[in-house]
Amino acid sequence: MSSVFHKIHPDLGQLSFQWMRALALQNPLGFARTMIREAMKNGNLVKSLKNCHVKGLDSYVLYDSKKEGGFMLRIFFAYPGSLDNIYDRNGNFILGIHNHRFDISFIPILGAMVNVRTEILPNPTPESTRLHEFSFSSAILNGAMSADYQKPVDATPLREDVLMPGMHATMKAEELHTVRIKNSEATEGVAWIVIEGPDINPDSLIYGTKEKLTLNREELYQTMTKEEVIPRLQWLMERI
């Protein structure tokens, strides 16, 4: 598959999000292997972050041509014990329900990821859940995290899609989700590739069950060197 990419364009970063996604979804695991191998040689890995958003979740950035209207390709790696809650009872920030600034596709490559989805309703129903909406400013994008309270909303019950390696899922920027891992099944951790398109949605929103959201950046968003990322990618390559 590597040669297929290079026939299309010698510089992967020049491919559009739509092209990249179409290639990925034809053969998700073949795509994953090719892209990881390519990234170990030529990728811009230095945007990778340890403890990205929450402790125990790493983000290994393989390629990023978003600023040129392209895509971002990264791997999220969740260590066992991370991503086990959707809401924090004390109102602390966790990777809860959120939208994205971009259209997005997921390709699980190790273990089972659970894509947890919900929708905001115009009116409450007997089954709906009261949530609180915050506009979110990401530390990755703006250097500092902030969350400003917006309003109470009513959401549908959570729907869980279990995604295994070889499967994929696609969501529009405004659709809401979060990701969990099944800790009982995750002995080594769970990894999935994310393909993100260009930013098209200016409103980053997150949802919690409390009217307050406490952000604590401590130990989050730690930069990683290429020398730290490559052994992690090598380790993954041996398992997919």
Ligand SMILES: [Fe+2]
């Ligand atoms: Fe997300």
